[in-house]
Amino acid sequence: xxxxxxxxPAVVRSASLDRAIRVEPLTCTIGAELxxxxxxxxxxxxxxxxxxxxxxxxxxxxxxxxxxxxxxEHVEFARYFGELEDHPVVxxxxxxxxxxQIYKSPDSPPDRNENSWHTDATxxxxxxxxxxxxxxxxPPVGGDTxxxxxxxxxxxxxxxxxxxxxxxxxRHSIESSFGAAMPIEKRLALKAQYPDxxxxxxxxxxxxxxxxxxxxxxxxxxxxxxxxxxxxxYGLDKSPGASQLxxxxxxxxxxxxxxxxFRWKKHSVAFWDNRSTxxxxxxxxxxxxxxxxxxxxxxxxxx
Numbered sequence: 693x694x695x696x697x698x699x700x701p702a703v704v705r706s707a708s709l710d711r712a713i714r715v716e717p718l719t720c721t722i723g724a725e726l727x728x729x730x731x732x733x734x735x736x737x738x739x740x741x742x743x744x745x746x747x748x749x750x751x752x753x754x755x756x757x758x759x760x761x762x763x764x765e766h767v768e769f770a771r772y773f774g775e776l777e778d779h780p781v782v783x784x785x786x787x788x789x790x791x792x793q794i795y796k797s798p799d800s801p802p803d804r805n806e807n808s809w810h811t812d813a814t815x816x817x818x819x820x821x822x823x824x825x826x827x828x829x830x831p832p833v834g835g836d837t838x839x840x841x842x843x844x845x846x847x848x849x850x851x852x853x854x855x856x857x858x859x860x861x862x863r864h865s866i867e868s869s870f871g872a873a874m875p876i877e878k879r880l881a882l883k884a885q886y887p888d889x890x891x892x893x894x895x896x897x898x899x900x901x902x903x904x905x906x907x908x909x910x911x912x913x914x915x916x917x918x919x920x921x922x923x924x925x926y927g928l929d930k931s932p933g934a935s936q937l938x939x940x941x942x943x944x945x946x947x948x949x950x951x952x953x954f955r956w957k958k959h960s961v962a963f964w965d966n967r968s969t970x971x972x973x974x975x976x977x978x979x980x981x982x983x984x985x986x987x988x989x990x991x992x993x994x995x
Contacts, residue, residue: 722751722951757959771989774990797981819991823963826984837954861915866882918937
């Protein structure tokens with residue numbers, strides 16, 4: 693693991709308010725539930741927000757219960773960390789730009805992009821820094837979300853694999869994910885608006901300096917610079933060698949020791965560092981309803 697964590701709840705004293713944030717790590721690797729925090733008022737307290745940011749960097753994903761907040765308060769909290777972005781396919785709430793409504797009902801078609809491991813919007817040149825997801829309505833059973841620590845996934849790789857992937861870069865595509873089921877004209881128009889992005893396979897976290905394994909099975913399509921003398925003896929090596937390595941790397945998200953699983957309740961909120969995690973929305977709840985609202989915070993250029 694990257695750091696030693698006590699599993700006993702900890703108390704963090706706010707610098708600007710005479711209150712204590714209760715911090716309960718959920719696993720030894722990722723995730724913590726915070727108590728004694730009301731997100732509706734948090735953005736008014738710079739000291740509290742600084743503590744939340746520090747806890748986010750430490751635990752990768754933070755969970756909050758009993759947050760009966762408004763859409764405006766949700767947006768205000770997320771916007772404290774940066775500008776919000778719209779989603780080109782899902783769209784935003786008409787009164788709150790950047791607030792995406794993820795509403796599922798018994799009549800909703802299966803979502804091929806939901807129940808898969810991914811880092812949000814890596815098809816962007818600057819993928820989101822983080823996301824804030826709020827539960828409006830959830831099924832009585834099911835509909836959990838899982839997150840995985842991709843810093844730990846990188847750290848545990850064999851040294852020869854780390855050396856092999858150090859110089860590699862990869863393409864990430866909205867066309868082959870959200871656009872795949874569209875008519876060809878719409879799919880090509882989507883790609884023209886959002887050309888495939890190219891990112892390093894191992895990015896450096898801009899705040900912590902940690903190396904992060906930055907490929908995912910949903911949006912990463914291929915390596916762009918694999919075909920070199922170091923990797924390819926004959927042309928026959930190129931396709932299987934690259935695809936097998938990419939499959940191996942994306943499969944690291946499946947390792948339970950790197951994961952945390954969260955059971956939603958109404959008014960629960962998750963805030964995750966999109967730069968160092970992947971997540972998976974478990975779609976095991978039909979025919980029930982599940983209504984979530986999400987904000988994504990504009991990020992930086994991965995290096």
